[in-house]
Amino acid sequence: MNKAFVKEGDGSDEDDEVPAGVRLPPGTRNYMTRRGYEALRSELDLLVRTERPKMVETVAWAASNGDRSENGDYIYGKKRLREIDRRIRFLIKRIESAEVVDPADQRGIEQVFFGATVTIADVEDGDEQTWQIVGVDEADASAGRISWISPLARALLKAREGDAVRFVSPAGPREVEVVEVRYV
The missing domain is CATH 3.10.50.30 (Transcription elongation factor, GreA/GreB, C-terminal domain)
Structure with missing residues (x-):
């Protein structure tokens, strides 16, 4: 089968797969302190403004080197990019549902x-x-x-x-x- 039609990944691309320690009970609000909210915002900002652009640049450079099937930089970069995107989606969901309590x-x-x-x-x-x-x-x-x-x-x-x-x-x-x- 052509690689264009095969999903690349390790099979664990579940967006909603959240560790049990940070899973909220159904129907509850996501209470957090101002300090916790700011920590999530700063992590999201770091990922969006710094980490992701660097990784996109690395993947683009690795892709320009030719054969991608045996290119470690490209394979690792794509995997890391998926991890970053998954974390960004998680953080956005948490921040949107946050109820800050002082x-x-x-x-x-x-x-x-x-x-x-x-x-x-x-x-x-x-x-x-x-x-x-x-x-x-x-x-x-x-x-x-x-x-x-x-x-x-x-x-x-x-x-x-x-x-x-x-x-x-x-x-x-x-x-x-x-x-x-x-x-x-």
């Missing part, structure tokens, strides 16, 4: 809502941890930010200082006490 504007600050920074203590051993509840695209456990759809964040929502909440963690059922709630 934690400083929250009312009822004695309760845990989106954007809250919550200090919790494990009921069994008293270990304290501090987490900020953020959007799925800006969650980073190593930086103390968890997604609002995570089991811990869902258990904490609407809790107040002094409340004990139970949730199922990957290590099994846990109970924690809310020590402090603040909005930065």
Whole structure:
């Protein structure tokens, strides 16, 4: 068969294939903080203004060298271009559906809502941890930010200082006490 009629790729060209960690539950809004929104916008800007034009230039140069079937620069460039385009489509969808929430504007600050920074203590051993509840695209456990759809964040929502909440963690059922709630 002529190569003009064969789809080039590795078979994983699904646009809607999103890792489970950043998949939003059906019918929910894409809440995020201003910082998370700006991070997505800057990544999109970098891809559109810098990365994609460089890759297009590389692919054009590689294509001008002749035989494309064994041209590593051309093959890699086309693959990388597809990855960039897929990421651009993903970012555009996320930004369009974003609902930016400023934690400083929250009312009822004695309760845990989106954007809250919550200090919790494990009921069994008293270990304290501090987490900020953020959007799925800006969650980073190593930086103390968890997604609002995570089991811990869902258990904490609407809790107040002094409340004990139970949730199922990957290590099994846990109970924690809310020590402090603040909005930065």
